[in-house]
Amino acid sequence: xMLRLLSAEFLKIRKKLLWLLVALGPVGVVGLQAVNFGLRYxxxxxxxxxxxxxxxxxxxxxxxxxxxxxxxxxxxxxxAGIEHQTNAWKMTLALPISKRQAFGAKFLLNVLLLFxxxxxxxxxxxxxxxxxxFAAPIPAGELLRAAYYPFLACxxxxxxxxxxxxxxxxxxxxxxVGIIGMIAAMFGSRxxxxxxxxxxxxxxxxxxxxxxxxxxLLLGAAVFLIGMLEFAxxxxx
Amino acid sequence: xxxxxxxxxTRELTKRLGGKPVVNExxxxxxxxxxxxxxxxxxxxKTTTIxxxxxxxxxxxxxxxxxxxxxxxxxxxxxxxxxxxxxxxxYYGHLxxxxxxxxxxxxxxxxxxxxxxxxxxxRLTKEADRAVxxxxxxxxxxxxxxxxxxxSPELLVLDEPTNGLDPAGIQEIRxxxxxxxxxxxxxxxxxxxxxxxxxQMATRVGIIAKGSLIxxxxxxxxxxxxxxxxxFGVSDPEAAWRLLLSHGYQADWDRRQLSVDRTDDRTxxxxxxxxVRQDHQVYRVEEETASLERIFLEMTGTEGSL
Numbered sequence: 001x002m003l004r005l006l007s008a009e010f011l012k013i014r015k016k017l018l019w020l021l022v023a024l025g026p027v028g029v030v031g032l033q034a035v036n037f038g039l040r041y042x043x044x045x046x047x048x049x050x051x052x053x054x055x056x057x058x059x060x061x062x063x064x065x066x067x068x069x070x071x072x073x074x075x076x077x078x079x080a081g082i083e084h085q086t087n088a089w090k091m092t093l094a095l096p097i098s099k100r101q102a103f104g105a106k107f108l109l110n111v112l113l114l115f116x117x118x119x120x121x122x123x124x125x126x127x128x129x130x131x132x133x134f135a136a137p138i139p140a141g142e143l144l145r146a147a148y149y150p151f152l153a154c155x156x157x158x159x160x161x162x163x164x165x166x167x168x169x170x171x172x173x174x175x176x177v178g179i180i181g182m183i184a185a186m187f188g189s190r191x192x193x194x195x196x197x198x199x200x201x202x203x204x205x206x207x208x209x210x211x212x213x214x215x216x217l218l219l220g221a222a223v224f225l226i227g228m229l230e231f232a233x234x235x236x237x
Numbered sequence: 238x239x240x241x242x243x244x245x246x247t248r249e250l251t252k253r254l255g256g257k258p259v260v261n262e263x264x265x266x267x268x269x270x271x272x273x274x275x276x277x278x279x280x281x282x283k284t285t286t287i288x289x290x291x292x293x294x295x296x297x298x299x300x301x302x303x304x305x306x307x308x309x310x311x312x313x314x315x316x317x318x319x320x321x322x323x324x325x326x327x328y329y330g331h332l333x334x335x336x337x338x339x340x341x342x343x344x345x346x347x348x349x350x351x352x353x354x355x356x357x358x359x360r361l362t363k364e365a366d367r368a369v370x371x372x373x374x375x376x377x378x379x380x381x382x383x384x385x386x387x388x389s390p391e392l393l394v395l396d397e398p399t400n401g402l403d404p405a406g407i408q409e410i411r412x413x414x415x416x417x418x419x420x421x422x423x424x425x426x427x428x429x430x431x432x433x434x435x436x437q438m439a440t441r442v443g444i445i446a447k448g449s450l451i452x453x454x455x456x457x458x459x460x461x462x463x464x465x466x467x468x469f470g471v472s473d474p475e476a477a478w479r480l481l482l483s484h485g486y487q488a489d490w491d492r493r494q495l496s497v498d499r500t501d502d503r504t505x506x507x508x509x510x511x512x513v514r515q516d517h518q519v520y521r522v523e524e525e526t527a528s529l530e531r532i533f534l535e536m537t538g539t540e541g542s543l
Contacts, residue, residue: 008341011336011343014336088328093293094319095316095344095388096317096344
């Protein structure tokens with residue numbers, strides 16, 4: 001059933017520029033770093049002389065984080081907006097599907113789209129590194145961790161934005177929350193460890209990124225469950 | 238348990254919004270194969286009732302049984318056999334009609350061939366590959382009906398399917414709906430705020446006003462209430478009225494017109510003869526039929542009269 005719901009979701013986002021947005025995020029992030037490294041090539045290669053790839057990955061991650069926060073808010077808002085536009089909820093939820101699964105499908109769609117975005121960061125970063133003439137070996141582990149750890153630590157926000165976007169027909173509120181999240185994430189390193197906005201930075205007192213990832217997954221699951229139950233409980237507009 | 242003769246049955250169905258009952262103890266009963274006209278003025282509680290029938294809204298009190306099963310307990314199994322169109326049609330404007338139906342088809346799990354079938358039933362085959370946002374309201378409405386038919390439902394719930402359509406569009410939807418029970422064997426619940434719209438197709442009607450069901454019976458019973466009267470245009474109606482009363486006729490005089498209940502030709506002739514004999518000038522003898530619409534208005538407008 002979940003697969004059927006997801007295939008319907010993917011059909012519905014056709015011609016909606018959502019895929020373009022998914023690609024545009026990583027293109028923009030890596031593109032800006034291309035400008036950064038292009039303009040300050042000598043300065044930056046001297047600064048990161050010991051680990052050129054590491055320097056590039058750190059810089060890409062730095063930009064990718066706020067992009068991910070605002071991107072996931074927009075993706076969640078657009079995928080929910082498809083239903084809000086003509087209030088298709090009353091049509092979809094009068095079909096023989098459970099409300100929980102309908103909510104789950106929207107959440108999963110957002111997760112998958114964000115996953116594609118984060119995955120695209122890998123080849124784009126590689127391409128930029130090669131173009132800049134960085135030598136092998138490529139730190140594959142570091143690159144993959146930089147792409148997927150923040151994505152996993154971000155789950156509470158994916159769940160929150162999915163929930164807010166399907167709950168409110170007016171997308172101003174979820175988008176505002178998304179923008180505030182983005183700003184908060186930029187100052188994440190100053191927050192105490194328990195603040196979820198800090199987790200995608202993967203910085204904590206134990207110097208173990210997986211703790212941040214684990215916390216993100218746990219809170220993400222909790223927010224998703226609360227959102228799903230609330231969505232199933234309330235009347236359809 | 239639910240009565241097996243009814244395909245849809247509600248018991249004391251009530252919905253309160255902010256303490257105020259929007260739907261109040263409604264007992265609907267719809268038999269298999271019927272076209273049930275669910276009537277009421279705007280804001281009477283039709284859509285709220287229909288939302289509860291489909292499990293979109295939860296009743297404050299009371300129950301809904303469809304095919305003998307409780308909607309709260311077996312919602313998904315019930316909805317497999319129900320097609321619906323609630324209020325205005327919902328669609329994905331950026332997609333074509335075919336893609337819209339495909340999105341729903343994937344959830345229903347019916348064969349792909351159904352899409353072509355329902356498109357031809359609502360006569361949208363030629364326009365099927367255009368983006369729906371460019372459709373006229375009538376076409377969107379037809380797409381909504383096609384979506385409702387996609388799962389080959391046994392019960393079709395159509396909430397104001399002709400709302401906002403021009404007379405030609407209304408006629409077209411009406412013909413379409415009338416053709417369904419015969420050719421597809423479905424039971425139809427159709428709501429409307431116009432009696433004239435459903436009286437030609439409904440076999441039974443329920444009338445709701447201010448949240449309460451005030452009438453539920455065959456359309457024939459409603460027609461019988463629409464008794465016609467014989468009206469007399471005379472020179473001195475008040476004197477004529479007294480005259481008729483004194484001769485034992487049940488005449489009515491409401492200070493505007495003089496009338497009697499519809500009766501046979503011989504009695505009418507006798508009344509006219511009586512009036513002429515007493516030197517009344519008779520200008521007109523007319524038969525006046527109260528329209529169903531007027532009865533409907535009387536019922537819904539002044540709830541207390543019933």
